Amino acid sequence: MTGIIRFHETGGPDVLRWESIELGEPGRGEVKLRHGAVGVNFIDVYERNGLYQKPLPATLGKEAAGVIEAVGPGVKHVKVGDRVTYAQGSGGYSEARVMSADDLVKLPDSIDDQTAAAATLKGLTAQMLLRQVYRVKKGDALLIHAAAGGVGTILVQWARHLGATVIAIVGSSAKADMVRELGAQHALLSDDDWVGQAKAITGGRGVAVAYDSVGKDTFMRSLDTIRTRGLMVSYGNASGAPPAISPLELSKRGSLYLTRPTMFHFTSTRAALTKAASELFDLMGRGAIKVQIGQTYPLKEAARAHADLEARRTTGSTVLLP
Numbered sequence: 169m170t171g172i173i174r175f176h177e178t179g180g181p182d183v184l185r186w187e188s189i190e191l192g193e194p195g196r197g198e199v200k201l202r203h204g205a206v207g208v209n210f211i212d213v214y215e216r217n218g219l220y221q222k223p224l225p226a227t228l229g230k231e232a233a234g235v236i237e238a239v240g241p242g243v244k245h246v247k248v249g250d251r252v253t254y255a256q257g258s259g260g261y262s263e264a265r266v267m268s269a270d271d272l273v274k275l276p277d278s279i280d281d282q283t284a285a286a287a288t289l290k291g292l293t294a295q296m297l298l299r300q301v302y303r304v305k306k307g308d309a310l311l312i313h314a315a316a317g318g319v320g321t322i323l324v325q326w327a328r329h330l331g332a333t334v335i336a337i338v339g340s341s342a343k344a345d346m347v348r349e350l351g352a353q354h355a356l357l358s359d360d361d362w363v364g365q366a367k368a369i370t371g372g373r374g375v376a377v378a379y380d381s382v383g384k385d386t387f388m389r390s391l392d393t394i395r396t397r398g399l400m401v402s403y404g405n406a407s408g409a410p411p412a413i414s415p416l417e418l419s420k421r422g423s424l425y426l427t428r429p430t431m432f433h434f435t436s437t438r439a440a441l442t443k444a445a446s447e448l449f450d451l452m453g454r455g456a457i458k459v460q461i462g463q464t465y466p467l468k469e470a471a472r473a474h475a476d477l478e479a480r481r482t483t484g485s486t487v488l489l490p
Contacts, residue, residue, distance in 0.1 A: 169190055170190075170264045171187070172187055172262040173185065173261035173470045174226065175224070175226060177224065178217055184470050193238060194266050196240050196242045197241075199237075199267065199272065200238040200239075201252065201265055201272075202263070202264045203233070203260070203265070203281075203490045204285075204490070205487050205488070205490075206231070206232040206467060207230075207231030207260070207285040207288065207487060208473050208477060209230065210381070210404055211230060212228040213474060213477065213478060216228060227261050228260070228261045229259060230260060231253075231255045231260060231288050231289035232253070232260035232285050233254075235250070235251055236250045240269075251277075251281070252272040254267070254272050254288065256271045257271055261467065273442060276453060278452075282464070282489075285487050285488075286318065286484075286485035287485065290318040290319045290322055291457070291459075292448060293431045294323045295444045296444070297323065298330065299444075301401055302399050305330070305331070307332070308333065308376040309333040309370050309373075309376055309395075310375055310377050310379065311335045311337065311375045311379065312352075313379060314406065315355070316336075316343035316484070317381070317484070318486065321347070321460045323379060324336055325351055325456065333370075335354045335362075335365075335369055337357075337358050337386075339357070339358050339480055340357070343483060344356075346460075362389075363392050373395045374396070374398060374422075375393050375398060377394070377398060377401060378394050378399075378400050378401065379403065380401065381405075382407050383402070383405035384411065387411060388417075391418075391424065394424055396422035396423065397425070398424055399424070400418075400424055400426045401427055402427070402428045403428070459484075462483035463483075463487075465487075465488055465489070
């Protein structure tokens with residue numbers, strides 16, 4: 169038997185329940201993985217509250233790290249005893265699980281389970297945003313919402329490594345100090361006139377890209393910070409889904425581009441996944457990206473972790489410990 173967090177109906181954090189299930193043996197192409205740490209992400213919230221629908225009952229968790237306890241037939245690239253991490257599928261909110269070996273990436277010895285669980289999905293998301301959705305160049309001005317969060321802290325550090333000018337939007341003075349320490353040249357408060365400030369910082373031109381994970385509360389204002397023919401990247405809905413807009417809204421602001429990417433479309437092959445992970449792990453190993461684990465919770469207290477995340481009481485990454 170293994171412990172697992174499941175929910176049988178969508179709703180608030182209280183729908184998450186601790187249960188026990190019998191874990192089978194891995195089949196062809198599968199492994200049995202014992203988790204050492206599990207990452208918490210806003211996509212987990214979207215699935216729990218029904219914004220992103222999935223068959224019920226369900227288990228959350230796309231990001232975790234641990235050690236392989238058994239392998240099924242046909243598995244070649246990993247073996248029993250390997251330390252691995254993943255950022256795809258669902259089922260991470262568990263002490264152990266059986267899953268596809270194709271979703272796994274081997275961990276270098278320099279990265280422990282908690283760091284991997286805090287950084288794999290978020291780091292691969294950052295790689296997608298900065299290296300694939302838009303290939304950031306030295307001197308580009310970028311607007312990053314929720315810059316003190318799990319993805320945000322990695323985005324700030326990676327963007328600065330690439331030579332960008334980072335305009336970070338955060339919710340408090342303490343978080344502003346935090347992102348400045350990570351390299352953001354400008355830290356603006358979400359309650360202030362960050363549109364006007366971003367325009368002033370860029371000499372009235374606007375930013376090359378706005379990375380908006382907040383959604384409804386910031387979407388239209390984010391459009392107003394972007395330079396002519398710049399890019400709006402909407403990749404989250406922390407405050408609710410963004411509004412539907414007419415294409416004319418993009419035209420009148422300077423022929424803007426708009427995209428809503430999902431990391432899984434950029435890591436859908438093993439070659440793409442391993443390439444992105446290698447780039448991430450290399451920067452982590454060289455110290456260019458320092459993973460910020462703001463808080464940890466026992467796996468059984470996943471509901472409390474969700475409540476804190478939604479109330480914006482967290483900083484950096486949140487990790488559950490089985």
